[in-house]
Amino acid sequence: MIIIMKQGTTHEHVDELSRHIERWNVKANPIYGEGTIVIGLVGDTGAVDKDALMLDPQVENIIKVQEPFKLANRKFHPDNSVVEIAPGVSVGGKKLVVMAGPCSVESEEQIIDVAKHVQADGAAVLRGGAWKPRSSPYSFQGLKAEGLELLHKAHEATGLPVVTEITNPAHIDIFMDKCDCFQVGARNMQNFELLKELGQTRKPILLKRGFANTMEEFLMSAEYIMAGGNENVILCERGIRTYEKYTRNTLDISAVPVLKRMSHLPVIVDPSHAGGIYWMVEPLAKAAVAAGADGLMIEVHNDPAHALSDGAQSLTYDSFHHTMNALRAVAAAVDREI
Numbered sequence: 610m611i612i613i614m615k616q617g618t619t620h621e622h623v624d625e626l627s628r629h630i631e632r633w634n635v636k637a638n639p640i641y642g643e644g645t646i647v648i649g650l651v652g653d654t655g656a657v658d659k660d661a662l663m664l665d666p667q668v669e670n671i672i673k674v675q676e677p678f679k680l681a682n683r684k685f686h687p688d689n690s691v692v693e694i695a696p697g698v699s700v701g702g703k704k705l706v707v708m709a710g711p712c713s714v715e716s717e718e719q720i721i722d723v724a725k726h727v728q729a730d731g732a733a734v735l736r737g738g739a740w741k742p743r744s745s746p747y748s749f750q751g752l753k754a755e756g757l758e759l760l761h762k763a764h765e766a767t768g769l770p771v772v773t774e775i776t777n778p779a780h781i782d783i784f785m786d787k788c789d790c791f792q793v794g795a796r797n798m799q800n801f802e803l804l805k806e807l808g809q810t811r812k813p814i815l816l817k818r819g820f821a822n823t824m825e826e827f828l829m830s831a832e833y834i835m836a837g838g839n840e841n842v843i844l845c846e847r848g849i850r851t852y853e854k855y856t857r858n859t860l861d862i863s864a865v866p867v868l869k870r871m872s873h874l875p876v877i878v879d880p881s882h883a884g885g886i887y888w889m890v891e892p893l894a895k896a897a898v899a900a901g902a903d904g905l906m907i908e909v910h911n912d913p914a915h916a917l918s919d920g921a922q923s924l925t926y927d928s929f930h931h932t933m934n935a936l937r938a939v940a941a942a943v944d945r946e947i
């Protein structure tokens with residue numbers, strides 16, 4: 610349920626009404642937008658007396674929100690949310706944020722070299738996996754804690770904030786001061802215990818869509834994190850599983866406008882895991898920017914042919930350079946910047 614307040618309602622009035630509403634055992638979430646004030650009610654609103662609330666002279670309207678996601682719902686928060694990953698690096702504003710780096714952190718030299726190259730071409734965030742959720746137990750599983758240390762070294766060498774995947778809630782403590790944003794991978798989108806624990810932190814969460822999940826399930830996973838008090842969620846479309854075998858996944862480009870309409874959270878696209886092959890990354894990235902994505906996550910490797918994971922879809926430095934230039938033109942066409 611959301612309560613839309615009349616123009617010019619004072620903060621004091623909103624606070625007083627919120628306290629009044631909370632007597633019905635629901636949480637009142639006031640949101641002050643540009644020219645609009647709404648109070649979102651979260652919890653079991655069955656006991657809320659709508660008729661009594663309508664008697665408040667400052668209440669314009671009360672709407673029942675049908676969707677099961679509330680905090681992630683655009684109705685609760687009409688303006689776009691902007692998630693700050695580090696000072697000067699925010700996702701959801703006019704400037705697009707490109708997160709780039711290898712699938713896996715492989716060595717100190719490798720991650721620092723990749724970080725410097727992607728930074729030179731305009732990436733604002735370094736990506737790199739330390740714990741790798743692989744389909745086969747015999748594939749490279751990541752450098753784990755050492756990988757996290759190496760990412761931190763690359764951060765110290767370049768100043769780039771770091772996003773890396775967390776697979777286990779027990780690791781949160783060691784990730785805390787080694788990264789700037791937690792990545793929840795497609796395979797863990799519905800790992801609810803992980804989501805709940807991440808909701809207790811205040812660090813940004815890059816939540817990837819599971820390859821067989823609907824938009825509503827995706828937003829319900831965001832809701833799990835937000836319900837814990839962490840509203841810094843960035844959604845990432847990375848391709849879904851269809852009958853098509855030519856591509857690794859099928860990039861669901863419609864997820865971008867749909868999510869932007871359903872939710873106020875920023876949406877980015879990962880064209881690397883979607884296409885699964887290097888030459889598809891640039892056209893898919895262009896499509897994502899044209900469709901309104903707030904950023905991209907792109908795999909870049911110093912030597913794709915010898916990468917320990919996802920080499921086939923990784924861009925070389927040269928192709929990343931070319932892609933970034935091409936994206937600048939598309940961004941300008943849709944009134945965005947990189």
Ligand code: PEP
Binds near residue numbers: 738742793796
């Ligand atoms: C990754 O980013 O390297 C990754 C494993 O992605 P996804 O969870 O989308 O498969």
Ligand code: MN
Binds near residue numbers: 712713882918919
């Ligand atoms: Mn990968």
